[in-house]
Amino acid sequence: MEFVFFLSAAVKAGTCLLYATLGEIISEKVGHLNLGVEGMMQIGAVIGFIAGFTFGNPYLAVLCAALAGAAGALIYGVLTVSLKANQVVTGLALTIFGIGFAAFFGKSFVGKKVPEAIVTFFQPIKLPVLGDIPYIGQIFFNQSVYVYFSYLLVIAVYIYLYKTKWGLNTRMIGENPVAADASGIPVDRYKYINIAICGALCGLGGAFLSLVYISIFPVNLVSGRGWIAVALVIFAMWNPGKAMLGAYFFGAMDIASFWLQKYNLPISIYFFTALPYLATVFVLVFTSIRKRANKKEPAWLGKNYFKEDR
Amino acid sequence: MKKRISVILLALAMVVVSVAGCSSGTTSDKSDVVKAGFLYVGPADDGGWSQAHDQGRAKMVENLGGKVETIVKENVPEEKSAVISSIRDMVDQGATIIFGTSFGFMDGMAEAAKEFPDVKFEHCSGYMTADNLGTYFGKIEEPRYLSGMVAGLATKSNKIAYVAAMPIPEVIRGINAFALGVKAVNPDATVNVSWTNTWYDPTVEKAAAEALIQQGCDVTAQHQDSTATMEAAKEAGKLSVGYDLSAATTMPEVYMTAPLWDFSGYYTDAVQSVIDGTWVSDQYWGGMNDGIVLLDDLTALAPGAAQAQVDTAEKAIKDGSLVIFSGELKDQTGTVRVNSGSTMTDEALLSMDWFVDNVVGTLN
Numbered sequence: 268m269e270f271v272f273f274l275s276a277a278v279k280a281g282t283c284l285l286y287a288t289l290g291e292i293i294s295e296k297v298g299h300l301n302l303g304v305e306g307m308m309q310i311g312a313v314i315g316f317i318a319g320f321t322f323g324n325p326y327l328a329v330l331c332a333a334l335a336g337a338a339g340a341l342i343y344g345v346l347t348v349s350l351k352a353n354q355v356v357t358g359l360a361l362t363i364f365g366i367g368f369a370a371f372f373g374k375s376f377v378g379k380k381v382p383e384a385i386v387t388f389f390q391p392i393k394l395p396v397l398g399d400i401p402y403i404g405q406i407f408f409n410q411s412v413y414v415y416f417s418y419l420l421v422i423a424v425y426i427y428l429y430k431t432k433w434g435l436n437t438r439m440i441g442e443n444p445v446a447a448d449a450s451g452i453p454v455d456r457y458k459y460i461n462i463a464i465c466g467a468l469c470g471l472g473g474a475f476l477s478l479v480y481i482s483i484f485p486v487n488l489v490s491g492r493g494w495i496a497v498a499l500v501i502f503a504m505w506n507p508g509k510a511m512l513g514a515y516f517f518g519a520m521d522i523a524s525f526w527l528q529k530y531n532l533p534i535s536i537y538f539f540t541a542l543p544y545l546a547t548v549f550v551l552v553f554t555s556i557r558k559r560a561n562k563k564e565p566a567w568l569g570k571n572y573f574k575e576d577r
Numbered sequence: 578m579k580k581r582i583s584v585i586l587l588a589l590a591m592v593v594v595s596v597a598g599c600s601s602g603t604t605s606d607k608s609d610v611v612k613a614g615f616l617y618v619g620p621a622d623d624g625g626w627s628q629a630h631d632q633g634r635a636k637m638v639e640n641l642g643g644k645v646e647t648i649v650k651e652n653v654p655e656e657k658s659a660v661i662s663s664i665r666d667m668v669d670q671g672a673t674i675i676f677g678t679s680f681g682f683m684d685g686m687a688e689a690a691k692e693f694p695d696v697k698f699e700h701c702s703g704y705m706t707a708d709n710l711g712t713y714f715g716k717i718e719e720p721r722y723l724s725g726m727v728a729g730l731a732t733k734s735n736k737i738a739y740v741a742a743m744p745i746p747e748v749i750r751g752i753n754a755f756a757l758g759v760k761a762v763n764p765d766a767t768v769n770v771s772w773t774n775t776w777y778d779p780t781v782e783k784a785a786a787e788a789l790i791q792q793g794c795d796v797t798a799q800h801q802d803s804t805a806t807m808e809a810a811k812e813a814g815k816l817s818v819g820y821d822l823s824a825a826t827t828m829p830e831v832y833m834t835a836p837l838w839d840f841s842g843y844y845t846d847a848v849q850s851v852i853d854g855t856w857v858s859d860q861y862w863g864g865m866n867d868g869i870v871l872l873d874d875l876t877a878l879a880p881g882a883a884q885a886q887v888d889t890a891e892k893a894i895k896d897g898s899l900v901i902f903s904g905e906l907k908d909q910t911g912t913v914r915v916n917s918g919s920t921m922t923d924e925a926l927l928s929m930d931w932f933v934d935n936v937v938g939t940l941n
Binding site: 378380481528532 | 619620624652744769770771772773774778779783785787788789791792803804805808812937938939
């Protein structure tokens with residue numbers, strides 16, 4: 268039974284990663300490697316908290332976080348899509364900016380508590396029928412609405428990318444923007460929209476941390492989770508379903524130390540703290556060894572499209 | 578060109594944010610006013626350790642009237658370079674005595690003490706000293722023992738959660754004192770320790786507390802600077818023993834009591850001695866008798882039987898008839914560490930690296 272509680276906590280810990288990973292998948296599918304995930308999560312976390320703290324309304328808090336994340340992503344969008352700046356450098360700049368932004372605007376909120384109305388709203392709710400399934404019910408269906416929304420989002424992102432015309436166009440731009448442009452797809456518009464969706468989802472991931480996962484607003488809340496999300500995209504091979512699996516795996520790594528300590532294992536506790544990052548390295552090494560055509564990154568990932576070069 | 582402008586704009590935005598993030602202190606040119614600097618590891622209103630120091634600081638300013646001004650640095654990382662640069666900044670602003678309030682500031686303070694031989698340094702909880710570097714600390718294990726008695730009486734599952742920061746002697750001593758307090762009233766209960774490797778990170782503290790509660794603990798205790806452990810207890814409908822500051826008004830749903838710090842007396846005396854020119858480096862280690870540590874009043878949530886037992890034990894600690902770390906004490910493996918009838922020396926206490934036998938947890 269304790270293991271079930273552990274998995275349930277892993278799902279909760281992995282949810283912020285899941286939001287950010289889904290966002291980054293969409294951005295990469297349109298050919299834009301956005302290393303600003305950490306920054307956009309920071310922005311979403313701090314704006315979500317400030318909105319929640321000020322208005323006490325969970326819907327408004329979540330909406331503000333998504334909009335703030337999208338606004339952060341649009342900085343990246345203007346620089347990389349319209350001004351053709353280097354994607355890696357711009358993404359890194361966005362991360363540094365986001366951390367500074369959060370430190371500056373979050374400073375006066377450090378130590379403040381999430382309002383009671385929001386805490387209550389995001390309390391775990393046991394779903395009827397599904398929640399009664401042994402083990403599975405406790406793990407997946409006794410969670411916050413914020414977690415349930417992420418389940419729906421996995422399905423929505425899958426349908427968007429693989430079952431709609433927009434998704435097809437998006438993927439085509441990521442694979443070959445020249446052909447997409449020639450066939451009359453508005454390449455830049457698609458890029459902007461997908462980059463903004465990525466930012467909104469990263470903002471939601473950050474706000475999950477500041478509104479649901481914690482009770483007291485800390486300094487540097489996201490603390491590296493954005494980078495894990497970037498790695499998770501590769502781990503998941505740009506597949507929303509596998510992103511879910513990966514997010515929960517890394518969520519489990521994140522909290523493993525608290526659950527393993529009592530067994531008195533002859534392993535340093537500092538090792539457990541390093542576990543998520545070690546796992547990230549292994550995953551990246553492993554996935555880069557195994558290359559298969561249908562599981563590769565989009566062909567134009569990280570490359571800007573100059574119409575004039577066509 | 579466009580690209581360059583945008584990069585410059587972005588760089589400007591980042592510079593603005595980072596400059597605005599720097600904290601500012603109050604300055605004045607009055608030469609008869611002593612300036613005291615304070616370094617905190619967390620925010621001054623963290624609801625715990627740093628706030629306890631800040632309250633002591635505020636009270637000291639009140640006690641000394643216009644004779645002192647203070648400069649505060651919050652969220653100072655426990656890195657040598659960050660500590661030294663914070664201290665340089667304070668000395669530039671005219672500070673003549675600097676209080677460092679976290680163990681990890683030790684190396685940085687020792688080096689800064691060499692760099693500024695005319696400035697007095699006071700380091701809380703450390704062991705490095707110099708002619709201008711003294712240490713101060715309190716025997717928080719005394720009120721911790723008493724809070725352990727309250728927790729031991731309150732637990733029904735006989736499993737008490739203890740969310741702890743770092744496996745260093747100070748924290749280990751506190752856990753052992755707490756566990757011995759538990760044992761004194763409830764020999765069947767265990768103290769279940771989870772390390773977070775951080776003094777202040779509400780995210781990690783809450784996750785650790787939730788894990789212990791899910792494992793069956795029904796009372797939480799903490800050696801952490803935030804109230805996140807109590808938040809977790811509140812969400813699960815459990816009871817809590819706090820730390821550093823009273824949470825009677827902020828956490829009324831779970832709070833029973835807490836071992837508390839009161840630095841105001843020490844800070845007042847230290848700064849007064851700088852004003853008088855009588856300051857000397859020493860190693861202060863006060864107990865409940867000195868008022869630097871105390872147990873908060875029990876709330877209505879504490880078990881009814883607790884008050885009388887705590888009062889008796891408190892009296893015994895104060896008059897010296899109850900010594901917390903006295904034999905016979907066994908460690909987790911059952912080995913006798915302190916023989917019956919003997920007590921631990923200060924050296925042994927200051928380097929404690931083992932758990933008493935009713936603690937569940939690892940020290941690796």
